Structure formats: C-alpha cells, structure tokens
Amino acid sequence: MTGFPPPPDPSVLRSLDMEWIRDEGHLSHVVVSSRIRVARNLRGYRFPPGADPDELQRVLGEVVEATADSWFKGWHVVDSTRMSGLDLQMLVEKHLISPHHFRASAERAPGRGVILGPRGTLVAMVNEEDHLRMQCLLPGLDLERGWMLLSAMDDAFEQRLSYAFSDALGYLTACPSNLGTALRASVMLHLPALGLMNQMETVKQMIAGQVGLAVRGMFGEGTGVGGNLLQISNQISLGPTEEDLIEKVKSITLRIVDQEAAARDQLRREFAPQLADKVWRCLGILRHAQVVPAGEALELLSMVRLGVDLEILPVMPRPTLNELLVSIFPASLAVLEGEVSDSLQGDMIRARRIRQELAEKGTV
Amino acid sequence: MTGFPPPPDPSVLRSLDMEWIRDEGHLSHVVVSSRIRVARNLRGYRFPPGADPDELQRVLGEVVEATADSWFKGWHVVDSTRMSGLDLQMLVEKHLISPHHFRASAERAPGRGVILGPRGTLVAMVNEEDHLRMQCLLPGLDLERGWMLLSAMDDAFEQRLSYAFSDALGYLTACPSNLGTALRASVMLHLPALGLMNQMETVKQMIAGQVGLAVRGMFGEGTGVGGNLLQISNQISLGPTEEDLIEKVKSITLRIVDQEAAARDQLRREFAPQLADKVWRCLGILRHAQVVPAGEALELLSMVRLGVDLEILPVMPRPTLNELLVSIFPASLAVLEGEVSDSLQGDMIRARRIRQELAEKGTV
Numbered sequence: 001m002t003g004f005p006p007p008p009d010p011s012v013l014r015s016l017d018m019e020w021i022r023d024e025g026h027l028s029h030v031v032v033s034s035r036i037r038v039a040r041n042l043r044g045y046r047f048p049p050g051a052d053p054d055e056l057q058r059v060l061g062e063v064v065e066a067t068a069d070s071w072f073k074g075w076h077v078v079d080s081t082r083m084s085g086l087d088l089q090m091l092v093e094k095h096l097i098s099p100h101h102f103r104a105s106a107e108r109a110p111g112r113g114v115i116l117g118p119r120g121t122l123v124a125m126v127n128e129e130d131h132l133r134m135q136c137l138l139p140g141l142d143l144e145r146g147w148m149l150l151s152a153m154d155d156a157f158e159q160r161l162s163y164a165f166s167d168a169l170g171y172l173t174a175c176p177s178n179l180g181t182a183l184r185a186s187v188m189l190h191l192p193a194l195g196l197m198n199q200m201e202t203v204k205q206m207i208a209g210q211v212g213l214a215v216r217g218m219f220g221e222g223t224g225v226g227g228n229l230l231q232i233s234n235q236i237s238l239g240p241t242e243e244d245l246i247e248k249v250k251s252i253t254l255r256i257v258d259q260e261a262a263a264r265d266q267l268r269r270e271f272a273p274q275l276a277d278k279v280w281r282c283l284g285i286l287r288h289a290q291v292v293p294a295g296e297a298l299e300l301l302s303m304v305r306l307g308v309d310l311e312i313l314p315v316m317p318r319p320t321l322n323e324l325l326v327s328i329f330p331a332s333l334a335v336l337e338g339e340v341s342d343s344l345q346g347d348m349i350r351a352r353r354i355r356q357e358l359a360e361k362g363t364v
Numbered sequence: 365m366t367g368f369p370p371p372p373d374p375s376v377l378r379s380l381d382m383e384w385i386r387d388e389g390h391l392s393h394v395v396v397s398s399r400i401r402v403a404r405n406l407r408g409y410r411f412p413p414g415a416d417p418d419e420l421q422r423v424l425g426e427v428v429e430a431t432a433d434s435w436f437k438g439w440h441v442v443d444s445t446r447m448s449g450l451d452l453q454m455l456v457e458k459h460l461i462s463p464h465h466f467r468a469s470a471e472r473a474p475g476r477g478v479i480l481g482p483r484g485t486l487v488a489m490v491n492e493e494d495h496l497r498m499q500c501l502l503p504g505l506d507l508e509r510g511w512m513l514l515s516a517m518d519d520a521f522e523q524r525l526s527y528a529f530s531d532a533l534g535y536l537t538a539c540p541s542n543l544g545t546a547l548r549a550s551v552m553l554h555l556p557a558l559g560l561m562n563q564m565e566t567v568k569q570m571i572a573g574q575v576g577l578a579v580r581g582m583f584g585e586g587t588g589v590g591g592n593l594l595q596i597s598n599q600i601s602l603g604p605t606e607e608d609l610i611e612k613v614k615s616i617t618l619r620i621v622d623q624e625a626a627a628r629d630q631l632r633r634e635f636a637p638q639l640a641d642k643v644w645r646c647l648g649i650l651r652h653a654q655v656v657p658a659g660e661a662l663e664l665l666s667m668v669r670l671g672v673d674l675e676i677l678p679v680m681p682r683p684t685l686n687e688l689l690v691s692i693f694p695a696s697l698a699v700l701e702g703e704v705s706d707s708l709q710g711d712m713i714r715a716r717r718i719r720q721e722l723a724e725k726g727t728v
Contacts, residue, residue, distance in 0.1 A: 273712055277654035284652025290641035348637055 013076065013087060014335050018094060018120035018137075021322045025140015028318060029309045030257045032188040032229065035095070036146040036246070037135035038154060039173045039182040041164040047174035048111075048127045056111025056127050063126045066160035067115055071152075076116040080105035080125075086339065089331030095137060096120055101128045122153050129174045130182075132157065139322075141253060143185050143246045170238065180238030185249040188231050189256060192306035193263035195228035196278070203230070203256060212236040213252060227298035227325075232256075264310060279307025287358055291344065292351040297328040324357055377440065377451060378699050382458060382484035382501075385686045389504015392682060393673045394621045396552040396593065399459070400510040400610070401499035402518060403537045403546040405528040411538035412475075412491045420475025420491050427490045430524035431479055435516075440480040444469035444489075450703065453695030459501060460484055465492045486517050493538045494546075496521065503686075505617060507549050507610045534602065544602030549613040552595050553620060556670035557627035559592035560642070567594070567620060576600040577616060591662035591689075596620075628674060643671025651722055655708065656715040661692040688721055 020033045041047060045059050060079075067077050080088060080097070085106045091097040097105075097114060104127075105112045113126035124134040134157075136150040164172040170180040178184075194200055207215040214235040217226060232252060234245045267275045282303035286292070292300075305321050307313035326332055333350055340346040384397045405411060409423050424443075431441050444452060444461070449470045455461045461469075461478060468491075469476045477490035488498040498521075500514040528536040534544040542548075558564055571579040578599040581590060596616060598609045631639045646667035650656070656664075669685050671677035690696055697714055704710040 273655050273708060277715070280652040280654050281649050284648035285645050287652075288644040288648025290644050291637050344637060351641070 013078070013083075013116070014090065016094075016116075016120050020095075020120070020137045020139045021326055022119075022319045023139045024318055025138060025142050027257055028140040030189055030191065030260050031141040031253060032190050032322070033095070033137055033139055034142045034146050035135055035137045035184075035186045035188070036143060036150045037133060037184050037186075038150060039130040039171065039178050040132040040134070040154070040157070040161075041172055041174070042131045043162045043164045045131065048129060048131065049174055051127075053110035056109075058111075059131050060111040060113045060126050062161060063113065063115065063124075063132060063157070066157050069156055069159060071156035071159075072115070072117075074118050076114075078114045078116065080112045080114045081108045081110070086331050086334055090335050093329040093332045094120065094326055096123050097125055098128060098133075101125045101133075104128070117153070122149060124153070124157075130178070132161075141187060141250065141257075143187070143250050147183075147185070147242060147246055177235075178237055181240075181242050181245060183237050183242050183245055184233050185246045186231055186233030187249060187253045188229060189253065189260075190227075190229055190302065190305065191256070191260050191263075192228045192302050193267050194260050195302070196267060196275075197263050199259075199263060200228070200230070203259065207232055207252060207256075210248075210252060212248065226295055227302040229298075229302070264306075268310060275310075276307075276312050279303050279310075279312050283307065283313055283358075286354050288355070289351045291347045292328075292354060293343075293347050294328050294330060294333075294350065297350060297354060298325070301325055301328070320357065324354060327353065327357075377442070377447075377480070378454065380458075380480075380484050384459070384484070384501045384503045385690055386483075386683045387503045388682055389502060389506050391621055392504045394553055394555065394624050395505040395617060396554050396686070397459070397501055397503055398506045398510050399499055399501045399548075399550045399552070400507060400514045401497060401548050401550075402514060403494040403535065403542050404496040404498070404518070404521070404525075405536055405538070406495045407526045407528045409495065412493060412495065413538055415491075417474035420473075422475075423495050424475040424477045424490050426525060427477065427479065427488075427496060427521070430521050433520055433523060435520040435523075436479070436481075438482050440478075442478045442480065444476045444478045445472045445474070450695050450698055454699050457693040457696045458484065458690055460487050461489055462492060462497075465489045465497075468492070481517070486513060488517070488521075494542070496525075505551060505614065505621075507551070507614050511547075511549070511606060511610055541599075542601055545604075545606050545609060547601050547606050547609055548597050549610045550595055550597030551613060551617045552593060553617065553624075554592060554666065554669065555594055555620070555624050555627075556592045556666050557631050558624050559666070560631060560639075561627050563623075563627060564592070564594070567623065571596055571616060571620075574612075574616060576612065590659055591666040593662075593666070628670075632674060639674075640671075640676050643667050643674075643676050647671065647677055647722075650718050652719070653715045655711045656692075656718060657707075657711050658692050658694060658697075658714065661714060661718060662689070665689055665692070684721065688718060691717065691721075 042059055042062060045051060045055050048056060064077055067075060083105065088102045088105050092099055092102045096116065101112065111127045115124040117123060121138065122136050124132055126132060134150060134153055136146040138146050166172055171182040173179055173182050191200065194203055204215050207213050212235050214233050216231045232249060234249055282300040286300050286304060301321060301324055304313060308316045327336055328350055330346060333346065334340060337349045337353060340349060406423055406426060409415060409419050412420060428441055431439060447469060452466045452469050456463055456466045460480065465476065475491045479488040481487060485502065486500050488496055490496060498514060498517055500510040502510050530536055535546040537543055537546050555564065558567055568579050571577050576599050578597050580595045596613060598613055646664040650664050650668060665685060665688055668677060672680045691700055692714055694710060697710065698704060701713045701717060704713060
C-alpha cells in the first residue's frame with residue numbers, strides 16, 4: 001500500500017466546522033440539508049462484498065493515491081480502521097459516513113477509508129458497499145449545487161482512476177438497485193407543524209405513493225421519524241438522467257414545503273395559544289431539565305426551532321440549533337464532553353450542555 | 365331581623381392577608397395547614413335542613429347580634445346571600461366556607477351568613493348544615509392552638525347564645541355523626557415524595573385502617589389527591605374528649621410526616637439526578653408555559669415546593685408558593701385578574717400570573 005498519509009489529529013475531525021450545520025440555506029426553515037451521493041467502482045477489482053482483504057487494500061491504495069492530485073489539497077485522507085469507535089460514531093452522527101461504514105471500520109475490516117473535504121461538504125467512503133461512495137452535503141434545498149460540487153470531485157477522481165462502466169447499464173455497482181447513474185439525491189426535512197397536526201403519516205404515504213421515491217427517518221432505512229425529521233430520496237437510479245432524478249426529489253420537496261407552510265399557518269390561525277404554550281414549554285424544559293435522553297432532546301429542539309421560525313420565541317441563530325441538534329447524539333456529546341460511564345450520566349451531561357448553549361447563545 | 369351591618373366592600377375580603385397562607389408554621393414542609401371546626405346549634409330552632417326561611421333568618425339575626433360583643437371587634441359580618449358567586453367561590457378556594465355553604469348562598473337561600481375574623485384564622489358559617497359552624501385555620505401543625513383560639517370564639521358566642529346541648533349526647537347537631545364534641549380536627553398534608561414513590565395509596569389505606577379517622581383530597585369528601593395534598597380528620601366526635609380527638613389526628617400526622625421525610629431521604633439518596641430533573645422541569649414549565657389548567661398548576665407547584673424544601677431549587681419563600689397555590693383556582697384567579705370568557709383564556713391568564721409571580725418573587 002502506497003502513499004497513505006499519517007492519521008490526522010482526531011481533534012481536527014472533531015472540530016470540523018461543517019457547512020450543512022453552520023450555514024443557512026434556501027428554505028432552511030423546512031429543508032435542513034440536501035445530499036447527493038454517487039457510487040463508483042474501480043475496474044479490475046471485485047466489489048467490496050466479494051473482494052478479499054488484499055484487493056480492498058489495493059483499492060484503498062489507488063484511491064488514496066488519486067487524492068495526491070492538487071484538487072484534493074486541504075482534504076483529510078483517513079484510514080478509518082485506525083479511528084476510535086467514538087470518532088467513527090461521531091462521523092455517523094454528522095452524516096459523513098454510513099452506519100455500515102462505521103461498523104466495518106470499527107471492526108477493523110481491511111481497506112476502509114474516509115476522504116473528507118473542507119467543512120465536510122464533500123466526503124468519500126472507500127470500500128463501503130462500493131469502492132467509492134461520494135457525497136455532497138449542503139444546508140437548505142440546494143441539490144443542483146450539490147450535484148455540481150459532487151461532479152467536480154467525481155471528475156477529479158476519474159482523472160486518476162478507471163471506473164467500472166457499461167454503456168448499457170451505466171455505472172456498475174455492488175447492488176443492482178444502484179446501477180445506472182448510481183446517484184441518490186436526498187433532502188432532510190423538518191416538519192414540526194405537520195407533526196403537530198398528525199399529518200406525518202399522510203405525508204409519508206403521499207411520498208411513498210410516488211414511483212421512484214423513498215421516505216425514511218433521520219438516520220436512514222428503518223429509523224423512525226424522530227424530531228419530525230423526514231428524509232426523502234430517489235429510489236431508482238437507472239433510466240432517468242441525474243438531472244431528472246434531482247428534479248423529481250426537488251419537486252416533491254417543494255410540495256411538502258408548501259404543506260408544512262400551510263400547516264404552520266393553520267396552527268398560527270387556529271391554535272395560537274396552544275402553539276405558543278407548546279414551544280415555550282419545550283424551551284423551558286430544555287433550559288431547566290437535568291436529565292435529557294437524546295430522543296427527547298431531538299423532539300424538544302424540533303419544537304423550539306418551530307417556535308423560533310414562527311417568531312413566537314425570541315430570535316436564536318439557526319446554526320446554534322443545528323449545532324445543538326448534532327451535539328446531542330451520544331458520540332458527538334462524548335467527543336465534546338468526555339466519555340461517560342452510563343446512559344444516565346450521558347443524559348445529565350447532555351442536559352447541562354443544552355442549558356449552557358441556550359444560556360450562552362440562545363434567547364434571554 | 366336586627367343589627368345586620370351593611371355588606372363589606374368585596375375588595376376587603378378579596379385581599380384578606382390570610383394567616384394560613386402567609387405564615388410559616390410547625391412542620392410546614394409537610395403540614396400545609398391545621399383546621400379545627402365545631403358545630404353548634406341554637407336552642408329553640410330547628411336545624412337548618414328542617415327549618416323554614418323565617419326561622420333561619422331569626423337564627424342569623426341572633427348570631428349577628430352576638431357579634432356585637434367587643435370580642436368580635438374588627439370582624440367581618442357578612443350576609444353571604446348578598447355576595448357575588450365569584451366572591452363566594454373564592455372563599456371556598458381559600459378554605460373559609462364549604463362548597464355546601466357556597467351553593468346555598470349563591471342560590472340565595474334565606475339566612476345564610478359568614479362571620480370572618482382577622483386574617484381568616486377564625487371563621488363561622490351561619491346556617492350551613494348547623495346553625496353555627498366555626499373553624500380555626502392555621503399554618504403548619506398547630507391543632508392545640510387552633511382548639512384554644514376556636515374555644516375562645518365558641519365562648520364569645522356562648523355569652524349571648526343558648527346552645528342546644530344534652531348531657532347524654534353533648535352538642536346536638538343536624539347530623540348524628542357530629543354529636544358529642546361536634547369537633548373535627550383536620551390537617552392538610554403535602555406529600556410529594558410519597559406521591560413520587562407511588563406510596564400515596566398505601567398511606568391512604570393506613571389512615572383509613574385506623575378507627576375513627578378519615579382521609580380526603582384537597583377540597584373535602586369525594587375529591588381526589590391533587591397536588592399530592594391529603595386531608596386527614598377524625599371521623600367520630602362522640603365519646604372521646606376534644607383533646608383526645610386532636611391528639612389522635614396529631615399523632616397520625618406525625619407518623620406520616622416521618623414517612624414523607626423517609627421518602628424524601630430515599631429520593632435524595634437513590635434518585636438524586638431524577639429528582640433534580642423532575643423539580644427543575646416543573647419550575648421550567650411554570651416559568652415558560654402559556655396555557656396552564658389549575659390541576660396541572662397544582663401538580664407543578666407541588667414539585668417546585670418539594671424542590672425548594674430539599675434545597676434543590678433556589679430558595680423561594682413558602683408564602684409565595686402558598687399564595688400561588690391558592691391564586692391558581694378559577695375564582696381566586698378571576699378575582700385577581702378579572703373574569704374570563706372561557707377556560708382557555710383562564711388557563712392563559714393563570715400561566716401569565718404564575719410566570720410573573722415566579723419572576724418577581726421567585727428564584728432567578
């Protein structure tokens with residue numbers, strides 16, 4: 001294996017000032033983030049599920065070598081099997097790697113890597129299900145720019161790597177469901193008003209009823225709709241062009257943004273006192289509680305964010321809320337505050353951190 | 365009818381600075397208040413349930429005349445049928461008259477009156493179930509002093525009134541269950557730790573298992589244990605002396621005070637973080653909520669009071685909590701803040717009042 005740089009200081013990855021968390025984007029009051037990912041595989045190697053350790057190491061070596069290109073200047077090239085489980089889990093919580101890649105890396109499976117761009121906007125996993133899984137993650141609704149940025153990374157890799165591609169099937173992937181464009185465009189939506197109006201199931205069914213779209217919870221398949229967060233993505237990647245796929249996700253997103261806006265209007269019109277009560281109580285609990293599990297923190301922050309968006313609560317910068325949202329998860333919290341001996345202690349540290357953050361950066 | 369003074373300015377009764385609410389008493393951390401009442405009837409008149417209107421008016425006249433004695437200087441002598449329903453209900457909420465007397469007065473039944481001493485410590489209802497129902501209400505555990513003060517009022521009335529009394533049966537009363545001493549001694553206990561430990565039913569059964577004792581909720585028979593408040597009183601008044609009856613209530617009270625103290629110790633020892641979380645959350649909700657029904661306010665204040673007593677929450681004067689406790693009930697609230705058109709508006713006004721009181725007099 002050639003050219004693998006020394007592992008970066010963990011504190012660098014830990015304190016990464018991520019764009020999707022820190023910046024405001026288009027329709028940020030509903031669209032938390034936009035994400036595009038593509039899968040690529042190198043010609044001449046078996047796909048990771050069928051490859052032997054040596055093959056996977058050679059793939060990683062090729063990919064790492066490709067990042068020697070000046071295009072990747074300032075990037076972090078990481079042998080993820082040398083990262084601590086905690087740091088890996090933190091990358092999952094920040095949506096930089098998949099739970100699958102976390103597990104493989106934590107179990108020290110051979111040839112796993114992470115190639116991470118500045119501000120976490122662009123990232124590639126090496127030897128997840130495919131040799132290369134690249135994503136672009138941006139705040140707000142910004143799929144087109146995401147695709148543009150991702151294409152640039154894709155092109156930079158392609159300068160030095162030979163992709164497995166078929167004229168008939170497009171990009172070849174480990175799982176047939178990714179054949180073709182191998183592209184998945186997704187958005188993370190925050191739908192607190194639809195949640196309060198008990199319309200979340202209706203929305204999910206409406207999306208699921210559209211051919212080629214999938215709907216999931218915050219952390220992907222099989223996770224529930226916590227904190228009123230919903231992920232929508234295209235399910236089919238073969239047939240339409242990248243632009244068509246992105247357009248489809250964007251257009252359903254705009255419809256749901258409208259529905260959420262209508263639900264917010266209705267809440268304001270018909271349930272103003274109850275709505276004010278709800279969001280103020282959630283803020284009060286966050287400001288006072290001493291023991292807060294992550295799931296509850298997510299629900300409370302969801303309501304506070306709604307209250308801020310509707311100007312019921314005093315102004316609070318959205319990045320503060322996003323940072324809180326990410327920092328409440330166990331690994332991110334442990335990275336910030338130190339590891340804990342049990343979940344009660346973790347819930348106490350989470351509560352303290354939330355109280356401090358709200359007192360420092362939040363409302364009076 | 366002779367000597368009935370003009371009705372007092374309602375604002376006098378409304379702003380009464382009541383001793384049981386304002387002052388601290390013995391074991392106030394558990395015993396909210398002590399109450400002694402006796403029933404008396406005038407010789408030569410039928411008991412109120414069987415008397416005709418004229419008879420009731422004459423009884424009221426006699427009682428009012430008796431208050432001309434200098435002993436009653438500074439007292440309020442009130443024709444309660446001339447009070448507004450709101451003011452009457454407020455007297456119920458302050459534990460100065462019974463719901464039964466409220467209804468009769470509000471329905472303008474003849475001959476109903478209220479004789480109210482300074483600071484609400486002593487009060488007599490005229491023509492409730494008996495011609496005279498006198499009570500002494502004090503903060504903390506103070507039944508002996510209550511009996512001493514009540515006896516003085518009883519003696520003052522007896523100077524000018526002729527009581528129905530039988531050597532065999534003692535004081536004669538409308539209901540046979542009150543025969544004899546016609547005395548009821550009761551205490552209002554605040555048992556939040558026993559409530560949190562789910563031991564309230566055990567405590568109730570323990571009390572109910574004692575011959576001659578009864579246990580009830582905050583507003584007497586048939587009311588539930590709201591806000592972890594429990595009322596204990598003697599059930600039998602015939603046979604033992606007044607002192608024996610009082611001793612019996614006092615002794616069970618001391619046992620329950622010990623049980624509550626043990627439960628508080630256990631909570632502090634074994635569930636310190638959860639307890640701190642609970643009381644801080646309740647304070648947070650009270651400080652932030654915009655809509656608070658009376659029953660919920662009672663539960664929240666119960667927890668805040670526990671937190672203050674255990675020094676988990678910053679010091680807050682107990683009278684502030686007692687005042688809040690009384691002011692959250694609908695009529696007291698309406699008297700303070702004006703009448704409301706519906707219960708939602710009332711719940712909003714209650715929430716605002718609690719927020720203001722806690723901000724002004726409460727903790728930082």
